[in-house]
Amino acid sequence: GQNIDQPTEMTATEGAIVQINCTYQTSGFNGLFWYQQHAGEAPTFLSYNVLDGLEEKGRFSSFLSRSKGYSYLLLKELQMKDSASYLCAFMDSNYQLIWGAGTKLIIKP
Amino acid sequence: GAVVSQHPSWVICKSGTSVKIECRSLDFQATTMFWYRQFPKQSLMLMATSNEGSKATYEQGVEKDKFLINHASLTLSTLTVTSAHPEDSSFYICSAREGEGINGYTFGSGTRLTVV
Numbered sequence: 001g002q003n004i005d006q007p008t009e010m011t012a013t014e015g016a017i018v019q020i021n022c023t024y025q026t027s028g029f030n031g032l033f034w035y036q037q038h039a040g041e042a043p044t045f046l047s048y049n050v051l052d053g054l055e056e057k058g059r060f061s062s063f064l065s066r067s068k069g070y071s072y073l074l075l076k077e078l079q080m081k082d083s084a085s086y087l088c089a090f091m092d093s094n095y096q097l098i099w100g101a102g103t104k105l106i107i108k109p
Numbered sequence: 110g111a112v113v114s115q116h117p118s119w120v121i122c123k124s125g126t127s128v129k130i131e132c133r134s135l136d137f138q139a140t141t142m143f144w145y146r147q148f149p150k151q152s153l154m155l156m157a158t159s160n161e162g163s164k165a166t167y168e169q170g171v172e173k174d175k176f177l178i179n180h181a182s183l184t185l186s187t188l189t190v191t192s193a194h195p196e197d198s199s200f201y202i203c204s205a206r207e208g209e210g211i212n213g214y215t216f217g218s219g220t221r222l223t224v225v
Binding site: 044045102 | 143151200202217221
């Protein structure tokens, strides 16, 4: 079967670093996506990993290990505007996105 | 970059009426469009997948006669919630994908539907 899991909620301090983990199980895999979603808004694309390793994009980095079914999103120099839900999703063999439940990230001053 | 326009942003309707939500790809041809529903504090739930010119494929548990999807052109898909009830109140989001295979999904801005 297919499943995907990520923590429900995390709290971090402004200026700090936070890592949001995502684990998944699937027989067909065509990459893993991370999206950011602010309350009441649609998700916006953050990153896409299809090969193992770390992809860095400014303050945000995303890592993938296909053998472990594991990804993480790393946010550096946290800002208050980073308070949002972060959704991981893998693309299955039919090129459909299978979504995690989202991790609500709370940033404290 | 790719832009998907979704209208209306929010709508309030009375029970028993129907509401139509439009999703347009502005600068690309959307081979496939997806309709999601999201209840408060929950993740996106895929309702249906539509390909231009063909009938939508609905996920299990989604009533196709209640949620009518039309994808008449490569740039427009509509979702009509028929005979709306308060339990249909939710955040509806469309997304579009250009071409096949591994192409990113672009999301519309979402529609907040409240049925009173």
